[in-house]
Amino acid sequence: MPAARVATVNPVSDEAAPPRVAAVFADIKATKKIAFVPNFWRVLAVSPDQLELVWGRLKAVMHPEAVGRVSPLDALTREIIAVAVSATNGCAYCVNSHTAALQKLGLTDEGIAEVLAVTSLFNSTNALAEGYQIEPDVRPTTPGEG
């Protein structure tokens, strides 16, 4: 079944990629261990500067081992955040790609359901907290409260 959405600029094919772009494409495939370049990166490649900036940040945040960084979160937790944010923003491309990443990491459909259950719950309570303009708690700080 065909996708209806069409990008507003022309994605950069392998053939049309200048060396700077080709280098990033190769790094994406190597770092992510995938055999194709996702459309997201082909579209960003319209601006090689932006491609490098966004890929550089995503690589450092989501593939810390590739840059010698130690992350306090594991890969599954990071992708769970990606799905929670994408569902909250309603970003179709992002929901699709990060759910695929969760499935590749071994999360079951039940696990995905749990991620979305929590995401959904807090979209609900966020609207209540904002809708009532609820005041922040001043938490007891006397010894013994914990």
Added chain:
Amino acid sequence: MPAARVATVNPVSDEAAPPRVAAVFADIKATKKIAFVPNFWRVLAVSPDQLELVWGRLKAVMHPEAVGRVSPLDALTREIIAVAVSATNGCAYCVNSHTAALQKLGLTDEGIAEVLAVTSLFNSTNALAEGYQIEPDVRPTTPGEG
């Protein structure tokens, strides 16, 4: 200096709580192992029906052991999703309370920074994917691609 945030309805105090509400307040303190009733629940108590509904769902999702449910996610991961959603929505009350929950669960400031780094990154890429109307990937499915 102008007024800070004040809830649009009167929160329900312990003294004013009817039995149904008092029962939920007690359950909140027992389930969450806290010594006070957060403002969120005092405000929701304006409607005892809604208090029960929202607390019932939050208890089942966020405190599965209290209802005999086994969750595929652990408590820390669930609170991380709560912070990611609340930061994305810009809900001040929610950011405050769920960050406090993360801290209570032992997450360091560096860990919180990592949660927000990932949250921030995907708010960024969501805007790019939507701003370019990027088409979903049709992923290779030939054997060996995985």
Added chain:
Amino acid sequence: MPAARVATVNPVSDEAAPPRVAAVFADIKATKKIAFVPNFWRVLAVSPDQLELVWGRLKAVMHPEAVGRVSPLDALTREIIAVAVSATNGCAYCVNSHTAALQKLGLTDEGIAEVLAVTSLFNSTNALAEGYQIEPDVRPTTPGEG
């Protein structure tokens, strides 16, 4: 204690209002039957053009009787939508002013709770529908289904 919210431009006082602005201020008080000019309009008055444009549209939509228009919705329903939208967007000023409008129209705290309960519910289900990328229903259209 740090500063609370302060507008980024100087609101226009009655004394400083040029005739075009004063005319809108008077119309706002007369149309809304209030004795003060809300801060929202004093700030918009920085640009008399924009003040007229936004007030003109709001008057036509929210006070149809003032422009000889017949609305298919009543005033309470229109203000309920205002609160639902403002809670969803997390707009503090808007939640405060439109909740005050609901209270002025006689809606009880229980009624406000119901508005926010529905608002909150659909922020929750919206996140689920987007988080799963659920396909639109193709509804049965055979005779008798209705």
Added chain:
Amino acid sequence: MPAARVATVNPVSDEAAPPRVAAVFADIKATKKIAFVPNFWRVLAVSPDQLELVWGRLKAVMHPEAVGRVSPLDALTREIIAVAVSATNGCAYCVNSHTAALQKLGLTDEGIAEVLAVTSLFNSTNALAEGYQIEPDVRPTTPGEG
């Protein structure tokens, strides 16, 4: 014309529904007086726990008569809020299904236009109030102001 969107998990068919799920499906059709199970619920059924939780809350909020609750809002007003929230969030599935519900309840196209006119207006004013960081009104409380 085919839908482009494809859910990220497999919706649960009637044949594959375990008894807990089948019971909710039957309750949905009976409560909503419809002859089919909307995709939303078939997808949620991936997690029977979440299906029960979300349906339980939606039933209590949107079909109060089915649980012996008296709502301060009527069914049309509740669906109007659903459309206002869904339009604000840009949730395609939700806009479609709740607009269909409004049409089933007899709202004309002019009525739908009015709902969206109000929704649209307040998305506009929300952005202004936030964009200027407008301070909440301190309303006169002297006798006679009302």
Added chain:
Amino acid sequence: MPAARVATVNPVSDEAAPPRVAAVFADIKATKKIAFVPNFWRVLAVSPDQLELVWGRLKAVMHPEAVGRVSPLDALTREIIAVAVSATNGCAYCVNSHTAALQKLGLTDEGIAEVLAVTSLFNSTNALAEGYQIEPDVRPTTPGEG
């Protein structure tokens, strides 16, 4: 390739347009110097009142020369804002139509990339500022700081 999205109400064709609507359609084509009436306006025409209100405001804001207004911003900057807002909200129709407007005004793909790079960056930093609940700066005001 067919579009999957279908409007929830019937767009108004030229043949079905009553005189008020036909007049707005003609003004849209003349003001925007285009040979067709975009779907957005055909759908809004379901309510001639709303069509006139929204077109009147858009014409005054986006085509100031047509109403004898002098705008402090040029046409390109105004359309850039439109794309930034639409990308942030994830509005597919709006991203498509305002990107087309940017292209018609001569902005290159590299220019569009820059608009989205800035838009994306601030969606990222917005999430950080909200996620940490960062306090507004109290800026130095001593003489010489500037």
Added chain:
Amino acid sequence: MPAARVATVNPVSDEAAPPRVAAVFADIKATKKIAFVPNFWRVLAVSPDQLELVWGRLKAVMHPEAVGRVSPLDALTREIIAVAVSATNGCAYCVNSHTAALQKLGLTDEGIAEVLAVTSLFNSTNALAEGYQIEPDVRPTTPGEG
């Protein structure tokens, strides 16, 4: 009066800044030509890795001359986008800081009003386009249409 906003983590003071952080702080002041380090960066400094990543991207996008990049947009347009995005997201800190940047660049209150007028207008039309699920235009492509 309840508490105003307080960051959820402790901002890093000059005294507590390790060398990596101090270097970024110095670069921020030099690049932005300001005499203080905004709270945003002091809070991000909780994670020196993230501080470097976010500052690196912001510097490249918003201060292209500092990295030898030529941007197709000027500094004023870039800050206008920042305000448009921040107003749309309702980010208080961001609205404050980027409006201050606009004022420093010489934009008058009338200019700020125009930025928010356009921002507000498109938040309004975005909600309409999403609320009606309006189909993308298939634009005429015959020669002469242009």
